[in-house]
Amino acid sequence: MSRAAVVELIRKGQRFLLSCHTRPDGDAIGSMLGVDALLRSLGKETWMFNVDPVPPSLHFLPGIERIERAVPDGTKFDAFLITDTASRTLLPANLPPTSVTGPVVILDHHFAHDDFGDVIAREPDAVATAEVVMRLMKDLGVERIPAEAAMPLYTALVADTGGFRYRGTSGDILRMAASLLDAGADAVAAPKNLFEVWSADRMRLLQLSLETLETHFEGRFALVQVTQQMSVETRTNEDDAEGLVNYPRMLAGVEVAALLFQRAGDAPVTKVSLRANHDVDVSTIAITMGGGGHRAAAGAAPPIAISAARETLLAAVARALGVTS
Ligand SMILES: [Mn+2]
Incomplete structure (x- = not known):
């Protein structure tokens, strides 16, 4: 029931399936992209999917073109990592697919609506699932934030803190955000696209x-x-x-x-x-x-x-x- 177990799974596994809740938002997608970049920087293979499309406000994120709408046929996965999802009802009914041979892993910061998953890193003290992903990165001993993870994780923090304005915004969160800017995130693009591009x-x-x-x-x-x-x-x-x-x-x-x-x-x-x-x-x-x-x-x-x-x-x-x- 902890990040330590997730670290073990990541170290041992080679191929990972990633997803997040239906009608995904900035933290769900940003955290999933962050995990994806993290795993690939460790030499792992990944497949991201969501049955729903990525909303237009997130189309600026690098890597969204790799998010598929379905799971591939025939490929086996060592674990299924799900970001930002507090309830089983926020996922399609037919999950996990039979191609997942290992555990269902939850990375989340909500209080659970209903408990599901085999390995659960659900940390309600985190302002965003992206913060849980940053903690995981540290646990894995990754010292350099992968460049491809920077923009998605920064965007996830901006999304769930309302642009660093909501309760939970702290010195630690701003230092975390600063480290993501140093790794290549764009401080203007994230809030602009999330909050200020309306049809x-x-x-x-x-x-x-x-x-x-x-x-x-x-x-x-x-x-x-x-x-x-x-x-x-x-x-x-x-x-x-x-x-x-x-x-x-x-x-x-x-x-x-x-x-x-x-x-x-x-x-x-x-x-x-x-x-x-x-x-x-x-x-x-x-x-x-x-x-x-x-x-x-x-x-x-x-x-x-x-x-x-x-x-x-x-x-x-x-x-x-x-x-x-
Ligand atoms: Mn969230």
């Missing part, structure tokens, strides 16, 4: 969602919504709505911010994204709606209509804020 459709979605902004409980709670109609009108999807919850969070005085996103489909499902300023624990709100997460960032996806989700959410937030009525 016109996504910008329009932001505009529409901000028109739904409402505040409650004397400005302590702010909410925006994305209805199915808005997604259709702007030709956008759930990925484009990612991060919209940060806008209500910016409002001065807000302690809890939320985004309600109405999913496409016949049965009603509303995705609830929650963010906290100050010390409110939004994971408690998410849990009452069937989800979970961290103190400052949590979510749920109850199978109810968006209007019903709004009512349930308002009641849950009132309780979390200690508002009576």
